[in-house]
Amino acid sequence: MKATTLRIFLSVHTWVGLASGMLLFIAFYAGAITVFVHELQGWERAPQATPSHAEAMDVSQALVERVLREQPKAAEGLTLVLPGDHGPRPSAYWYETATDTQHKFVFRDDGELEQMPGRSGFVQFIYDLHFTAGLPRTWGTYLFGVVSILYGLALVSGVVIYAPVFLKDLFALRVGRNIKRLWQDAHNVVGVLSLPFHVIFAWSGAVLTIGFLMLAPFQFLVFDNRLMTVLEQDFEIAPHVEPAGVARPFLPVADLVRRVETALPGMTAESLFYHDAGDANAQVTAYGEAPQRRLNGFGGVAVNAVTGEVIAAVGPKDFPPGMSMLRGLQTLHYGNFGGFAVKWLYFLLGLAGAFLFYSGNLLWIEARRKRRQVEQPGQTRFVAGLTIGVCLGCIAGISAVFLVAALLPGVSIAGSYAVVFLAAIAWAFLRPPARAAHELLWLCALLTAAIPVAGWIGSGEHLFAALWNGHWHRALTDATALAMALAFQRMAAATLRRGREGDPHSVWSLQ
Known part of the structure; x- marks a missing residue:
């Protein structure tokens, strides 16, 4: 392949990845969690007894009759969600076309009918975050449709760039003083080994978000x-x-x-x-x-x-x-096939995908730094701050959502996420990039480590009690949160170490 052609593909890959990478980080990190959307239902409250089939049918019948009696317009189109994977209690949905509003109805513990927002709960928020990035649902969905197309373009250009050294560098992970080379190797290995899954995500993402527009x-x-x-x-x-x-x-x-x-x-x-x-x-x-x-x-x-x-x-x-x-x-x-083995595989692929886009931005920053001066260009510092703020703000915001759901059930989930997310972005620009990355990673570690504690307070059942009682979903959620908190802590320590001991001619230097 001609060098000029290769440079064109490299330019396309770089700028398309930079334009869509941070949104895709949010999509993949939130998507990794929503693989377990059914398993997370009810994590934040005390375990509820699963009703018998007869009891579930009786409660469901009472709910339908009550909703139709109090909301006659719902007779045009009412959806009853039966107890099961979606929770131990039935719920009913009615979409009001005139006002473009979805209404949700459930029975409270005292037997009274309660109307809730159509898309409520922390699990539903994280699910929506996966394809809206927290933007209004319609606009966020359309935006992610466009991002999915850019994502596909980045995949194609990345394969073309990597093809000449595919066999030689496939499993190369050269650890040493050349940090850029290490990140480049990690980026390439993750991208190539998970390429079939990324093709599926890009294609299905475009169809599921803007299929009708297409x-x-x-x-x-x-x-x-x-x-x-x-x-x-x-x-x-x-x-x-x-x-x-x-x-x-x-x-x-x-x-x-x-x-x-x-x-x-x-x-x-x-x-x-x-x-x-x-x-x-x-x-x-x-x-x-x-x-x-x-x-x-x-x-x-x-x-x-x-x-x-x-x-x-x-x-x-x-x-x-x-x-x-x-x-x-x-x-x-x-990943709704193959049982839990596939769900955990998709969870790991989601985290690997988030790393792919985060590392892509870091490579862009490394490629444009000045190697003979301590002060780095403004555009490099801007992209570094934005990358840190958006990516780590997303992680901290999602962890905060778990805490709010368990400890402050009356507080807005979306508002809580927005406060943490925007505060992280502001902090990333107010502090030097290396210092901000270190501090925000510690924030991610602390908030994520607090998830099992919040779950214990909210549900009355800690990790070991959940294991003893056979509540595997709750136990695995808490154990995974602790493992991820440890990973964030180690990343924070590595960031601080590089800032103190690494190349001073970098935005990640504290020297």
């Missing part, structure tokens, strides 16, 4: 504004039937669940979507897991809510090609 040229130029009509059958289990305008009582939740699980053997219903509840033509569509040795383990059954007649039953192998591909991408993106 269809726009086909919608207007090829299908004459009828593409959504063509695709409708791919997105619905059964076609919608207009309401008859005649009131009819619908079947109990327990009966509906029994019918749908009989119609699709092996499926465990997780949610029921009521369409026109209380009408003679009311339909209920049940969704749930139906493992069938396929990447897509998702199934759905549509029944008449009044008669219980099965309208359609679609298992994983029965989905049309478009929906099969979409479900497959979702499964690949979130």
